[in-house]
């Protein structure tokens with residue numbers, strides 16, 4: 001989508017950051033509520049967020065598409081049960097275009113800093129397109145937006161092509177090349193089978209073997225697509241069935257690990273089916289409880305590892321030279337291209353360094369002290385009128401993040417309504433309410449397979465606290481966020497001198 005050369009307004013009632021599912025959803029919900037005085041800042045050149053950025057070969061959703069879409073934007077045209085990235089991106093573009101909100105999006109615009117001004121009851125925001133003030137900020141900057149590069153000795157000296165999975169360089173011709181992939185996470189296992197179709201040789205560097213269960217993917221039949229289009233109840237029934245099927249995983253993750261035994265059996269069966277060599281089978285068999293890390297899905301990953309021109313390397317990478325990867329056992333494997341599929345900065349989101357709260361500290365500084373604590377995954381003590389979509393402890397290992405995003409958006413919209421009706425200038429979660437929320441979360445976390453499953457994962461922060469996942473059903477999350485519980489908040493009346501910029505101002 002074209003980057004507008006328009007000028008940013010000097011003040012908006014609501015500033016939305018990011019144009020992925022969260023930011024786009026926020027724009028649509030604000031618009032629907034008649035809150036038309038907002039802008040969306042997006043550093044990329046299009047809507048789509050992670051589905052714009054991740055264009056690597058094989059990129060597809062591993063949550064069924066009927067559920068991995070907005071409830072208010074059903075799509076009868078999904079081609080597959082797990083749709084590929086280009087379809088998801090196209091879906092988001094269509095939803096954005098049909099929403100009539102794109103004139104308020106500023107693409108190619110990076111927020112540099114947002115600083116809370118308590119007297120003015122405003123966020124003072126600087127961007128690379130100019131400054132503005134905003135009464136509220138809805139941040140949808142995404143938990144998986146900032147690639148994490150491995151700290152490997154010599155990686156900067158590599159003379160060939162090197163890129164991260166989320167920054168795929170489509171100009172690099174991989175045909176016949178020797179390629180190394182570092183990582184065996186959700187991205188890597190989608191990339192490796194596609195790479196192996198074109199590359200001359202692929203070395204896969206595995207640090208931890210993941211559980212990979214079969215991907216029950218299939219193309220929707222013409223009859224199904226006809227029914228989705230003509231009888232919306234059919235599409236809704238699919239969505240509901242997928243939703244509850246996914247929720248069945250929650251007890252296994254959160255308190256009864258034994259319930260995940262079928263998933264382990266499926267993964268071991270997948271290994272057996274895809275790989276004949278007993279030694280290779282052993283090397284890809286995980287040594288921790290299933291579910292501790294994200295359960296991955298693929299029918300092609302194990303057969304690809306078994307192919308003659310693909311080598312699985314499990315020795316630690318010692319260094320990278322100008323043209324090779326060298327492992328701790330001294331073996332040097334020459335390569336032309338290095339693909340780094342090592343994940344993202346998750347427990348500490350980069351934007352947290354740029355949002356400065358009431359006491360002058362950044363969200364990152366406060367997060368480092370309090371373990372990214374927030375209230376209901378959405379608001380943070382010390383940061384009035386800031387709403388984070390996909391904040392701490394809202395992530396999922398089993399179901400659709402779009403469901404969580406919509407739950408949060410309902411809460412945010414009710415907060416905004418509450419502010420308007422009561423002429424509040426600020427809402428900020430009380431420290432005791434936030435502490436109680438986090439205490440309960442961390443208490444529940446102790447019993448989960450993510451804490452007890454014997455693995456190291458990006459779900460955990462530097463202190464070993466799981467600040468990433470939601471440890472209950474998504475249904476419970478939705479119920480808890482259905483209405484804005486103002487009793488958990490400190491509120492301030494709207495100050496007179498900010499009325500020019502007030503949340504009561506005329507709508508655009």
Ligand code: NAP
Nearest residue numbers: 060061062150183184185186187188207208294341342343
């Ligand atoms: P990831 O799950 O964090 O996996 C990173 C991989 O790189 C892991 O295998 C990790 O090994 C390895 N690694 C990291 N640093 C390393 C180092 N210094 N040396 C060697 N290996 C290293 O990242 P991702 O695969 O990009 O996936 C991130 C998340 O994105 C997923 O969990 C999922 O939520 C989402 N995602 C979703 C989809 C989808 O829906 N289709 C697709 C892709 C990604 P260890 O396991 O030992 O840490």
